[in-house]
Amino acid sequence: MSEDGNGIQSVKTALDILESIAFYGEGAGVTQIAERVRLTKGSVHRHLQTLVDRGYLAQDAATTRYYLGSKSRLLSQLSPELDLVRAADGPMRKLRDLLGQTVSLTEMTPRGALVLATLVGSSPIEIVVRLGSELSFHSSAQGKILLAFAPPALQERELRKPLRAFSSKTKTGRRELKAELEKIRELGYASAAEEMLLGLNAIAVGIFDEAQVCVGSIAIVGSIQYVSAVPDRRSLAALKETAREISKSLGRHNGASAPAGARGLTIRRPGKA
Amino acid sequence: MSEDGNGIQSVKTALDILESIAFYGEGAGVTQIAERVRLTKGSVHRHLQTLVDRGYLAQDAATTRYYLGSKSRLLSQLSPELDLVRAADGPMRKLRDLLGQTVSLTEMTPRGALVLATLVGSSPIEIVVRLGSELSFHSSAQGKILLAFAPPALQERELRKPLRAFSSKTKTGRRELKAELEKIRELGYASAAEEMLLGLNAIAVGIFDEAQVCVGSIAIVGSIQYVSAVPDRRSLAALKETAREISKSLGRHNGASAPAGARGLTIRRPGKA
DNA sequence: GTGCTCGTTTCGCAGAGCGAAACGACTTGC
DNA sequence: GCAAGTCGTTTCGCTCTGCGAAACGAGCAC
Numbered sequence: 001m002s003e004d005g006n007g008i009q010s011v012k013t014a015l016d017i018l019e020s021i022a023f024y025g026e027g028a029g030v031t032q033i034a035e036r037v038r039l040t041k042g043s044v045h046r047h048l049q050t051l052v053d054r055g056y057l058a059q060d061a062a063t064t065r066y067y068l069g070s071k072s073r074l075l076s077q078l079s080p081e082l083d084l085v086r087a088a089d090g091p092m093r094k095l096r097d098l099l100g101q102t103v104s105l106t107e108m109t110p111r112g113a114l115v116l117a118t119l120v121g122s123s124p125i126e127i128v129v130r131l132g133s134e135l136s137f138h139s140s141a142q143g144k145i146l147l148a149f150a151p152p153a154l155q156e157r158e159l160r161k162p163l164r165a166f167s168s169k170t171k172t173g174r175r176e177l178k179a180e181l182e183k184i185r186e187l188g189y190a191s192a193a194e195e196m197l198l199g200l201n202a203i204a205v206g207i208f209d210e211a212q213v214c215v216g217s218i219a220i221v222g223s224i225q226y227v228s229a230v231p232d233r234r235s236l237a238a239l240k241e242t243a244r245e246i247s248k249s250l251g252r253h254n255g256a257s258a259p260a261g262a263r264g265l266t267i268r269r270p271g272k273a
Numbered sequence: 274m275s276e277d278g279n280g281i282q283s284v285k286t287a288l289d290i291l292e293s294i295a296f297y298g299e300g301a302g303v304t305q306i307a308e309r310v311r312l313t314k315g316s317v318h319r320h321l322q323t324l325v326d327r328g329y330l331a332q333d334a335a336t337t338r339y340y341l342g343s344k345s346r347l348l349s350q351l352s353p354e355l356d357l358v359r360a361a362d363g364p365m366r367k368l369r370d371l372l373g374q375t376v377s378l379t380e381m382t383p384r385g386a387l388v389l390a391t392l393v394g395s396s397p398i399e400i401v402v403r404l405g406s407e408l409s410f411h412s413s414a415q416g417k418i419l420l421a422f423a424p425p426a427l428q429e430r431e432l433r434k435p436l437r438a439f440s441s442k443t444k445t446g447r448r449e450l451k452a453e454l455e456k457i458r459e460l461g462y463a464s465a466a467e468e469m470l471l472g473l474n475a476i477a478v479g480i481f482d483e484a485q486v487c488v489g490s491i492a493i494v495g496s497i498q499y500v501s502a503v504p505d506r507r508s509l510a511a512l513k514e515t516a517r518e519i520s521k522s523l524g525r526h527n528g529a530s531a532p533a534g535a536r537g538l539t540i541r542r543p544g545k546a
Numbered sequence: 547g548t549g550c551t552c553g554t555t556t557c558g559c560a561g562a563g564c565g566a567a568a569c570g571a572c573t574t575g576c
Numbered sequence: 577g578c579a580a581g582t583c584g585t586t587t588c589g590c591t592c593t594g595c596g597a598a599a600c601g602a603g604c605a606c
Contacts, residue, residue: 011323022351040565042566068380075349078296078341078405084343132347283593284564315595319594
C-alpha cells in the first residue's frame with residue numbers, strides 16, 4: 001500500500017477510533033467518528049462494539065455517545081512512571097515561570113514527536129499543543145530536533161517519505177531538509193516558523209539520556225510575535241539549560257525495570273528502492 | 274464462531290497482546306507473548322509492530338523485549354477522572370483499616386467485573402486480585418453481585434453462555450445460578466467460596482449510582498480462613514455501610530461531561546436460539 | 547565452533563472485515 | 577400530527593487482509 005504498509009490494518013483503524021475519542025475531550029457519536037477517520041458508519045460501529053466489549057470505551061446509555069472506558073485509564077496505572085515526564089516536571093515549570101511562554105515536552109516515537117506535557121504561558125491567549133498529538137518530523141521544531149539527532153537509518157527513512165505541506169510555509173524539499181538537520185546539529189536547536197500553522201512558531205532543544213541518545217525535546221511554543229525564527233540569546237540559553245538539567249536527571253536510575261532511556265527505536269529495513 | 278462472535282478479530286488479538294504486557298508487570302518477548310495468547314510468533318510479531326508504531330508499546334533496543342509505551346499512559350490523562358474510583362478511595366481505606374482485610378473495587382463491564390483498585394490487608398500473606406483483571410460473572414462474588422442487579426436482558430445473555438469451571442467448586446448449573454442471583458438480591462451480598470480458586474473467598478456488595486443502577490462492587494477478599502462463605506455480621510455491616518457511602522457520593526455531579534453513572538451497558542440482541 | 551533459542555521475515559490460502567444500502571428509532575419543522 | 581431528516585444499528589457479498597507454517601539470521605551458552 002502506502003509508503004510503509006507495515007502494521008495491521010484493522011488494528012490501526014481501531015487505534016484511530018480510540019484516539020479520535022481520547023484526544024478530543026468530549027465523547028462522540030458514530031457519525032462524527034466515521035467522518036474523522038474517513039470510514040463508513042458500519043465499519044466504525046463494528047470497531048466501537050469491540051472496544052466497548054473490551055472496556056476501552058463505554059457508551060452512554062442515554063445519549064448513545066461513546067466515551068473512554070476504564071480499561072483505558074487502567075493502562076496508565078499498570079506501567080511504571082515515565083522517567084522523562086517525572087524528570088522534566090520541575091525544570092519545565094522553572095522555564096515557564098522564567099520566560100512566561102508556553103512550554104511543551106515531547107518524546108521520540110516512530111511517527112514523530114509525541115506531546116507528553118504542556119505548561120501554558122502567561123499570555124491571555126492560550127496556544128496549546130494537544131496532549132497525545134504526534135508532531136511530524138519535518139514540519140515541527142520538536143520533530144526536527146529529534147530527527148536531527150536520530151540514527152542515520154531513521155533519518156533516511158523519513159527523508160524518503162513524502163513531505164506533506166501543512167501550511168504554505170512548510171518546507172517540503174528533501175535536500176533543503178537534510179541541510180537544515182545538519183545546521184540544527186551544529187546550533188543545538190530547531191525552529192519551525194509557521195511551518196505547521198501560520199502565525200505560530202516553536203524553538204526546540206533535545207533531551208538526551210545517559211547513552212547520549214536523543215529521547216525527547218523541550219520547546220517553547222507561541223505566536224511568531226513572541227517566538228521569533230531566530231531565538232533571542234536569553235530564551236535559548238534558558239532552554240538549553242533546562243534540557244541539560246532534564247538530561248542529567250535521566251542518568252540516575254531506580255534500577256529494576258528497563259531503563260527508559262534504553263528503549264530506543266528499532267529501525268526496520270529502510271526499504272529497497 | 275463462539276457464543277458471541279461480535280467484535281473484530283485482529284483488534285481483539287491486539288488488545289490481548291497489549292494486556293498481556295500491561296497487566297503482567299514486566300516486559301515480555303515475542304515467544305512468551307505468543308504462548309500467552311495462543312498464537313504463532315509471526316502473527317504476534319506483526320501485531321507488536323503495529324502497537325509499537327503507534328506508541329502503545331515500546332521495544333527495548335538492547336534486550337528486544339516489549340514494554341508499555343507512553344501513548345498508553347497518556348490515555349488516562351486525557352479522560353475525565355473516573356467518579357467511581359475517586360468516590361471509593363476514602364471509604365475503601367476506612368473499611369480496610371477497620372477489618373484488616375484486603376478490599377477490592379470493581380466496575381461493571383460487558384465481560385465481567387473489572388478490578389479498578391485494591392487495598393491489601395494486614396496479613397503478612399498478600400492476596401491480591403490483579404488490577405485490570407475481569408472476574409467472570411458466574412464464578413466470583415464481585416461478578417455475581419453485578420449480575421444479580423443487572424438488567425434482565427444481560428442476565429439472560431450471561432446465563433446462556435457456557436459456564437466455565439475455574440475450580441472444582443465452581444458452580445456451573447444454570448438453574449442453580451439463577452436461583453442464587455435471586456437470593457443475592459434478597460440478602461444484598463454475594464459470596465463465592467473457592468469458586469475461582471480453591472482456598473479463597475470474597476464477599477461483595479453492590480454500589481449503585483443515582484439512577485439506582487448497579488455500577489460496581491466493593492468486596493473483601495481473602496483465604497477461606499478469614500472470609501467465610503457466610504460473612505459475620507460485623508464485616509457485612511461494614512461492607513454495606515461502605516457501599517452505601519460510595520453510592521451516595523456518586524449522586525453529586527460536577528456537571529459537564531457525561532455522568533459516569535448513566536454510562537450503562539447497551540444490551541445487544543441476546544441471540545435467537 | 548556447534549547447537550540451541552530467540553526475534554524477524556516470507557508465502558499462499560481462507561475467512562475476516564470492508565463498503566453500500568436497508569432498517570428502525572428519535573427529532574425537527576411546518 | 578405527519579413528513580422529512582438524522583442517528584445508530586444491521587445485513588450482505590466480495591475482496592484483500594491477516595493468519596499459520598516454515599525458513600532465516602542473530603545471539604548465547606557450553
